[in-house]
Amino acid sequence: MIIVGLTGSVASGKSTVAGWMREKGIAVHDADAAVHSLLAANGQAVAEIIARFGPDMAASDGGIDRKKLGGYVFANPAGRKTLESILHPLVRQHRDKFLQDQQRLGRQIVVLDVPLLYETGGDKLCDYVIVVFAGEDTIRQRALSRPGMTAEKLSGILATQMPASEKCQRADFVLDTELDPDITRQHLLSWLDQITDALDTSKR
Numbered sequence: 001m002i003i004v005g006l007t008g009s010v011a012s013g014k015s016t017v018a019g020w021m022r023e024k025g026i027a028v029h030d031a032d033a034a035v036h037s038l039l040a041a042n043g044q045a046v047a048e049i050i051a052r053f054g055p056d057m058a059a060s061d062g063g064i065d066r067k068k069l070g071g072y073v074f075a076n077p078a079g080r081k082t083l084e085s086i087l088h089p090l091v092r093q094h095r096d097k098f099l100q101d102q103q104r105l106g107r108q109i110v111v112l113d114v115p116l117l118y119e120t121g122g123d124k125l126c127d128y129v130i131v132v133f134a135g136e137d138t139i140r141q142r143a144l145s146r147p148g149m150t151a152e153k154l155s156g157i158l159a160t161q162m163p164a165s166e167k168c169q170r171a172d173f174v175l176d177t178e179l180d181p182d183i184t185r186q187h188l189l190s191w192l193d194q195i196t197d198a199l200d201t202s203k204r
Contacts, residue, residue: 001102002109002195003125007117008132009164010157011142013177013184017132018113020185024192027107029098031114034091039064048086053079067148074156088120095122109196118162118170128195130188131171133164134178 006021006028008014018028038045041062049064050057053072059065073080095112102110114122123129134142143154168174173191177184 001107002127004111005117005123005126005129006111006113009139009161011139012132012134014132021111026111027102028111028113029095031091034094038090044090045086128172130173131167132175138178
């Protein structure tokens, strides 16, 4: 089973690319979605986060107030490290179960959609890594158009991420999302065809 890592800076277009993968029938593990489930009501991380960060972080539905927690940790590096120490092992467990399930189903290829793929060492699990790329001005424009995003918050997010130029240097494939979406999508599908054709050839 081929494992493809999918990563890129905030607002680079990674979610759109993951959607194209799913349309092609490829199973995608979304690390951000896993985190959301961990922080939701009855989520695995809720009790420990409240114990470490205080009851003020609880949302009215019994989960974690992600906006409040995010605002705190992006302004507090030590708090961010504490949060990562809680979340990252749980996300890895979620990912490993996904990989086991897909292997059992006989999948030819799966995708790990991870914003901090290189930063957390997740690339070591991958046979290939796709980096979704957009220029700084485009990323800033896209990010600041999102509800709740501020220039300060964006700076905090980018500070936790490896520079896009370094990600591109390390990638097996760089996908430029500043092109027309149809062209970007075709580039992706052509690359996927190449690696699946190579897999089929190796099995002969």
